[in-house]
Amino acid sequence: MVGSEQVFALYEKIKKSVVKDIDSGKLKPDDKVPSETQLAKLFNASRMTANRALKELTEESRIVRIQGVGSFVARPKPDAALLEIKSIAKEIADWGGVHSSQILILKEEKVTEQIAQKMNLNIEDTIFHSIIVHKDRGICVQYSERFINPKVAPDYLSQNFKKITPSDYLLGVAPIQAAEHIIEAVNCNKEIQKYLKIQPDEPCLSLKRRTWSFDRVATYSIIISPGSRYKLKGKFIRG
Amino acid sequence: MVGSEQVFALYEKIKKSVVKDIDSGKLKPDDKVPSETQLAKLFNASRMTANRALKELTEESRIVRIQGVGSFVARPKPDAALLEIKSIAKEIADWGGVHSSQILILKEEKVTEQIAQKMNLNIEDTIFHSIIVHKDRGICVQYSERFINPKVAPDYLSQNFKKITPSDYLLGVAPIQAAEHIIEAVNCNKEIQKYLKIQPDEPCLSLKRRTWSFDRVATYSIIISPGSRYKLKGKFIRG
DNA sequence: CGATACTACTTGTCTATACAAGTATAGATA
DNA sequence: TATCTATACTTGTATAGACAAGTAGTATCG
Structure with a gap:
């Protein structure tokens, strides 16, 4: 040699x-x-x-x-790794729970400067904004605030989300090509505490996620789950 | 058609x-x-x-x-998704910090029943057990307890880990084929609070990870990071 | 002017063949 | 017995040629 x-x-x-x-x-x-x-x-x-x-x-x-x-x-992608997180509905179903969700907000609105920057939008653009609380047998397990780029899902607001969850609808019209996650442990603010019906000192998992579809930022989500009620599971295989 | x-x-x-x-x-x-x-x-x-x-x-x-x-x-793998999390040392370096670590425990010991089950070992087997605290400029940012299957890294204990981090050494001798993660927000116990020098009510990120190498469970780790000092970042691209 | 046909070029699939390189085994040899 | 050797088989790489199928632009025809 x-x-x-x-x-x-x-x-x-x-x-x-x-x-x-x-x-x-x-x-x-x-x-x-x-x-x-x-x-x-x-x-x-x-x-x-x-x-x-x-x-x-x-x-x-x-x-x-x-x-x-x-x-x-090819156009460069954010990175070359894969993080798969099951949808909350599927995860609840998998451990034998009963999933339901409540839509608190679902509207079109002007972007804030912060969101415009995160989603590569102009300040005069509008976005779809939704807040959903997911429950298992009536107990809140996840607060999910999402900003959706209207360009990738123009019909989002006219869906009634009875037969299909917002996540599954989005996956259908805007398949995720890439995503970026920031996971933190936090004490969440009073408003979210109220929504989730948790104590102030209850540690929560915060997941901030940006997804890309068709080379555009498709969604920016803030997902909050109380630690006592939710565990995030991920699996991976290296190529 | x-x-x-x-x-x-x-x-x-x-x-x-x-x-x-x-x-x-x-x-x-x-x-x-x-x-x-x-x-x-x-x-x-x-x-x-x-x-x-x-x-x-x-x-x-x-x-x-x-x-x-x-x-x-091929032998079946746990699942077919990929979660890439940078090593703590690299992450600290990336945001301009100064990484150091302190090895609290590094020894061979008999497996507990719980670990034997998680790592597919017999109760009479021994494992390598390490506890390491990672710091950025002297401030503790991560507590990392790891159990290593001696079969995949028999020389682990004889390394001095001056020039190479334990993680990088393991990646060298036992490349990760697959891994499974459970991420939670927790209030950690008093011992870990002491190690990390945090307040009792400080929410922490708990990451439990199993890795596979050469079709064996290679490591089982419990990683705890205070939410105020650490954010976990993940990226992904769907194939 | 608009529709059609032709063409040049591209990638996609497939064949038949060839040699290199690695492994396992049976048999010959020391 | 232990070691070498021939062999049969495997995968890995590479060639030259062929036809299919899709696209874009040009020329032609009505």
């Missing part, structure tokens, strides 16, 4: 070359990546080898390929 | 066939999957097509392939 040089397969060399061009900025998001035929000629490879390189870059979300058109540099 | 039947590519048919055999129980974990040559003959396909099918099944973690030996049904 002394002095030996790592040998890379040809398709790996092609991949590295394209990745290098992307990372160096030579190829920018939405730029056209050389076609399979061009790459094959460039690297003295067969088209299949270039195909494999581009195919794997697709799987790694570095490029997007469109049949008949070409391959293009 | 009326009455049209979905046409599947040949490599997809091969994939589906193998997946069906796995899901139906006809092929069990560690069983040998037919070789590329056999599948090619079976489906009247070329070896390259069978190769593509098995290659994609590898990427989907349904099978494991060993060059020169064959393809085998």
Whole structure:
């Protein structure tokens, strides 16, 4: 093994070359990546080898390929990890509870400066704003305040949410491509204490979440759950 | 589109066939999957097509392939989602803090019944047990109690952890394949209050984590952070 | 002017073949 | 017995060629 040089397969060399061009900025998001035929000629490879390189870059979300058109540099995503948290309704169902929810607020309103910044909106834009309290057999287990970008779910306000939960509706019209979470333990304010019917010193889990859909910030949510009544569960597998 | 039947590519048919055999129980974990040559003959396909099918099944973690030996049904993992949480040291560094840690306990001991159950160990087995307090500029931000399966990191106790953190050492010798998390908001007990130097009513984030490596439970950790001093951040992208 | 057909180019799938490289086993050899 | 060797089989990589299918633009026709 002394002095030996790592040998890379040809398709790996092609991949590295394209990745290098992307990372160096030579190829920018939405730029056209050389076609399979061009790459094959460039690297003295067969088209299949270039195909494999581009195919794997697709799987790694570095490029997007469109049949008949070409391959293009993918738009960067916030990060490349996955956090899966079950919907509250599903979680309650899974431990044998009975889920119900109460919509406290559901309206369109002007964005505040803070929300505009978090959701990449202009200050004159409006958003959909909802506050929902989730219960298990009548006991409040979660306060959920959500701001929804009207561009990704224009019909949100006209849903009646009898047959489908707001979360499931949103997942249908605006599938989550990416999300960012901040989890904290907090003592929540009096208003939320009232909604959740908890004592002032009861520690609560606060989950602030931004989701992206179609390369837009789709939702910004603040989710508060009393520690004594709710445990957040997550699972993961590294790729 | 009326009455049209979905046409599947040949490599997809091969994939589906193998997946069906796995899901139906006809092929069990560690069983040998037919070789590329056999599948090619079976489906009247070329070896390259069978190769593509098995290659994609590898990427989907349904099978494991060993060059020169064959393809085998993968052992099932806890779940198929990914939660990435930065190491505390990295997170502190990222917001410009200065990380230090203090090892309170680091020893081998007999497992308790509870830990044995959580880590799939026998009651006569021993484990490595560590308690570490992480600080930022001398202020405690995290209490971390960890139980390590000696089988995945037999040299853990003989490390001095001057140049490498325990987490990074573990990641090196026992890469995480999967993990399970339970996140709660809690009021922590007096002992931990003392370690973290916090008030009794200070809400804390509790993170209980099991990690798997090489198909074994590698670690079980209880991580406690005061809410006022620590925010857990997670990011995700759906595949 | 608008619809149609043609074309050049792209990615998607598939074949037949080849050689490299890793593993397991049976048999020959020391 | 222990070790080497030939072999059969496996997966990994790569080629050259083929046809299908989708897109965009150009030229042609009515």
